[in-house]
Amino acid sequence: MKMAKKYSVFMLCAAVSLSLAACGPKESSSAKSSSKGSELVVWEDKEKSNGIKDAVAAFEKEHDVKVKVVEKPYAKQIEDLRMDGPAGTGPDVLTMPGDQIGTAVTEGLLKELHVKKDVQSLYTDASIQSQMVDQKLYGLPKAVETTVLFYNKDLISEKELPKTLEEWYDYSKQTADGSKFGFLALFDQIYYAESVMSGYGGYIFGKDKDGSYNPSDIGINNEGAVKGAALMQKFYKDDLFPAGIIGEQGINVLESLFTEGKAAAIISGPWNVEAFSKAGINYGMTKLPKLENGKNMSSFIGVKSYNVSAYSKNTELAQELAVFLANEKNSKTRYEETKEVPAVKSLANDPAIMKSEAARAVTEQSRFSEPTPNIPEMNEIWTPADSALQTVATGKADPKQALDQAAETAKGQIKAKHSGK
Numbered sequence: 001m002k003m004a005k006k007y008s009v010f011m012l013c014a015a016v017s018l019s020l021a022a023c024g025p026k027e028s029s030s031a032k033s034s035s036k037g038s039e040l041v042v043w044e045d046k047e048k049s050n051g052i053k054d055a056v057a058a059f060e061k062e063h064d065v066k067v068k069v070v071e072k073p074y075a076k077q078i079e080d081l082r083m084d085g086p087a088g089t090g091p092d093v094l095t096m097p098g099d100q101i102g103t104a105v106t107e108g109l110l111k112e113l114h115v116k117k118d119v120q121s122l123y124t125d126a127s128i129q130s131q132m133v134d135q136k137l138y139g140l141p142k143a144v145e146t147t148v149l150f151y152n153k154d155l156i157s158e159k160e161l162p163k164t165l166e167e168w169y170d171y172s173k174q175t176a177d178g179s180k181f182g183f184l185a186l187f188d189q190i191y192y193a194e195s196v197m198s199g200y201g202g203y204i205f206g207k208d209k210d211g212s213y214n215p216s217d218i219g220i221n222n223e224g225a226v227k228g229a230a231l232m233q234k235f236y237k238d239d240l241f242p243a244g245i246i247g248e249q250g251i252n253v254l255e256s257l258f259t260e261g262k263a264a265a266i267i268s269g270p271w272n273v274e275a276f277s278k279a280g281i282n283y284g285m286t287k288l289p290k291l292e293n294g295k296n297m298s299s300f301i302g303v304k305s306y307n308v309s310a311y312s313k314n315t316e317l318a319q320e321l322a323v324f325l326a327n328e329k330n331s332k333t334r335y336e337e338t339k340e341v342p343a344v345k346s347l348a349n350d351p352a353i354m355k356s357e358a359a360r361a362v363t364e365q366s367r368f369s370e371p372t373p374n375i376p377e378m379n380e381i382w383t384p385a386d387s388a389l390q391t392v393a394t395g396k397a398d399p400k401q402a403l404d405q406a407a408e409t410a411k412g413q414i415k416a417k418h419s420g421k
Helices: 003-014 018-023 051-063 074-087 099-108 125-129 165-175 188-199 225-235 252-261 271-279 315-325 328-338 357-366 376-393 399-418
Strands: 038-045 066-070 095-096 140-145 150-154 183-184 203-207 212-218 263-268 283-286 298-309
Touching: 038 051, 038 074, 051 066, 051 315, 051 328, 074 095, 074 099, 095 099, 095 315, 099 298, 099 376, 125 140, 125 298, 140 150, 140 315, 140 328, 140 357, 150 271, 150 357, 165 183, 165 225, 165 263, 188 203, 188 225, 188 376, 203 376, 212 376, 212 399, 225 376, 225 399, 252 263, 252 271, 263 298, 271 283, 271 357, 283 357, 298 315, 315 328, 376 399
Parallel strands: 038 066, 038 095, 183 263
Antiparallel strands: 095 298, 140 298, 150 263, 150 283, 203 212
């Protein structure tokens, strides 16, 4: 599913009252019963079950159990678990986006994992961080993705690529004529705009000393965030971005312009590799450009994970399965089938993986990126921030005025919806 739309699903899921936290299942003694002859159910992502077919067969043989794999869109699995878990028809292991972890834990839907540090150390710091809530682990990373720069090799060569966003602005000034464009991005959405704002010192939430997010410290309107928004506004103000790129249909306009050969470069993600390939575009992929201050544009790291349902009747075995599916060997096998970049550190330089331009771009960009905040309060950021950025893009408000209003709205919603935690 497209990352640009992922958080809308997250918002829908988290809209359920946080009072559901008390509804999670109680600890069951059956979780410690003998595993022999048991059956586990795994909810895997759509069209991804081939990636774990061999791992599942090996686990079944080793543990003398049956594992049933059901494919479901991974961003909607928590939504389904709310209904199917209590009904006894849910999974033992599911897969989900890292930015849903906090809400799912608050609602009592996930089982805490007790995994040794040497297992946790297999994964990149950012990916394992996405699975932590209050210093407790609730999942193991299976794959990571970030936004990257796609460029049309028939319009601009790798050697000609501007190195900074400001240089891309200059390039676009020379090439944009109303029907063809240079560089395009969905800067009216915080998911993409944070790449620029954070490079100048903006942030979503500050962090406490223990590394946990502090929802009372919102940085979407600080001096750096405002500076970044002003830079992005120039692309709209000077007609370097088409009018249709703003709002809900913006992503469709951006992708269409690229597949039609009318945009030299866009910011998107590996979820579009197949679509752009089918469109016959001679494209390249690389990390996002730098900013004039020398810092690289950041991005949100999307982390897919394996998690254990709190409704599982055999949580210990389910945890073993999650650990097994996410280990180094099975992560590499899954990559070979699905092309999703694994979160295992040792695979970052694996020749079989790094021969993929998409994997190289995601891996390189990950060095400059952070996980999307996984706390429930993140729900209150998306809409106010997007609304503010759209007023900036359309010139209806200056960046400081718009972002101040967004921060005030977000703080009010956090106080109203989350102060009882």
